[in-house]
Amino acid sequence: MxxxxxxxxxxxxxxxxxxxxxxxxxxxxxxxxxxxxxxxxxxxxxxxxxxxxxxxxxxxxxxxxxxxxxxxxxxxxxxxxxxxxxxxxxxxxxxxxxxxxxxxxxxxxxxxxxxxxxxxxxxxxxxxxxxxxxxxxxxxxxxxxxxxxxxxxGLDDFIDREKVLADFLEKNGYGQAVRKTLAGDASRRRYERLELDNKRFILMDWQALPNDNDAYKAKVFLSNSVTDFRNICAYLIRCGLSAPEIFAQDDAQGLLVLEDFGTLNFTHSIDAKDPHLPIFYHETIMALAALYHHADTENPEQARQFDAKVSSPVSYDKAVILTEIQQFIDWYMPSQGKTLPDTALTKWEEIWASLVGKLEAMKIRDVMMLRDVHSPNLHWLGNRQSIRRVGFIDIQDGIAGHPAYDVVSLLQDARRDLPEDYEGRFKALFVAETGLDASDFDTAYNIFGVQRNLRILGIFVRLSKMQGKSSYLQHIPRVNGYIKDGLAHEALADLREWFKTYVPEVLEI
CATH class of the missing domain: 3.40.50.300 (P-loop containing nucleotide triphosphate hydrolases)
Known part of the structure; x- marks a missing residue:
């Protein structure tokens, strides 16, 4: 300098x-x-x-x-x-x-x-x-x-990181690869496509930051490690599903070379009105059903290695559910110019405690809940067989949880409109394949549908305000529509009344 x-x-x-x-x-x-x-x-x-x-x-x-x-x-x-x-x-x-x-x-x-x-x-x-x-x-x-x-x-850190990447690729035989930067997502992970000897791979760059002590991430067990990604990939493969194969790794530096599932995900298929889309969603539901059945033989709580400070089994429990929907209160409500009185917040917590109690009373065993099973994270691998034709990515945050959650994530896509019959059709398929009680599953589906989408509203606003990613805001009307539909379920009557009192515009979409 x-x-x-x-x-x-x-x-x-x-x-x-x-x-x-x-x-x-x-x-x-x-x-x-x-x-x-x-x-x-x-x-x-x-x-x-x-x-x-x-x-x-x-x-x-x-x-x-x-x-x-x-x-x-x-x-x-x-x-x-x-x-x-x-x-x-x-x-x-x-x-x-x-x-x-x-x-x-x-x-x-x-x-x-x-x-x-x-x-x-x-x-x-x-x-x-x-x-x-x-x-x-x-x-x-x-x-x-x-x-x-x-x-x-931060420029010195950028230059140093470039050297780390070059050394990692050279050491593992990818030093001569042509590197192409790929679009990022809402995380701080970076991706590149590597082209070498007419083959393609993905470089995941997930650098651990020295001061990454995000309290929210810790409370809801969001991953901060390529180790989690590797472990969950291995778990899915043991379940007979397709997750990226790992070809090179340096966990300490947060670097992986992965199998490349290609450029066309389910989002592209939806936009192109692909006539094979029903098959894609059918096989994804079958894959989620396979995860449910595999949980009977391998405890999903053991699939991901958590920080040593976590002394008890980790699952998507009451504490995590309540923490995640706080995103709605902390970010979305202020963006609408609303301040809730203490009585409203107290009632909100009571209602959600009751809803979680209904979920717990169902006694449905936990599965490996991947959290973000939606169109950008799903790839069709047509050269494979059966459920292995669905490739899952962005799975590092997987956690033991209710099987309804990922079905909601799939069928209530925050970024794309699916054909109208998909939700009822594929919910019924999942119930049939798992043997779950249809009424209990429908109740859980609607509770998680409202909970997940309230969280998404808060996250979209936060991404816009904190990271300048305003493109997420265009999806808010769709997400609000999912919330309105879920609130119509009888199990959410108290929450529906709460919205009528404090946020009536959600019910007027």
């Missing part, structure tokens, strides 16, 4: 497109409205590629990002942020900057290619990135005014 003339600079290598994408993933969250990012370098140095990667980090992988060479400016906007991408190559005078109105964009992020054309109009607080091809690699120099030195916070 150099510090001279009130400018601080850091240089790093970006040897391929994947490295550019990962760097974009580091820099994009640090850009706020009013920030200018100046991208300089010769023709072909990678300025537009870096800009495109940053824009897709901000607005999503599917964002169309044409070059602004001829239009001069491309505008992007979401609920939370605006961004301008400009290419000044064709400007003949810096005075033309005034005509473009760039200096008036105080509430936008501004990405500038060919910033040399700005002349004296370079903002003092601008972040400068210079790209240069040097031999087999591309070198990136990142510079800021010394007053903006905080921008570099």
């Amino acid at each position: 150099e510090n001279g003339n009130a400018t601080i600079s850091v240089t790093l290598d970006l040897p391929d497109v994947s490295a550019v994408r990962r760097f974009a993933g580091w820099i994009a969250p640090r850009l706020n409205k009013g920030d200018w990012l100046l991208l300089s370098g010769d023709l072909g140095a990678g300025k537009t590629e870096l800009a495109r990667c940053i824009i897709r980090q901000v607005f999503g992988d599917g964002t169309d990002v044409p070059s602004p060479t001829f239009t001069l400016i491309q505008h992007y906007e979401s609920r939370d942020i605006k961004l301008l991408h400009t290419d000044l190559y064709r400007l003949e005078s810096s005075e033309e900057i005034l005509e473009l109105g760039l200096l008036d964009e105080t509430d936008s992020i501004v990405l500038v290619e060919w910033p040399e054309k700005l002349g004296t109009y370079v903002p003092t607080e601008a972040v400068m990135v210079h790209l240069e091809d040097i031999g087999p690699t591309r070198q990136c120099s990142l510079s800021v005014n010394s007053d903006n030195a905080d921008f570099f916070q």
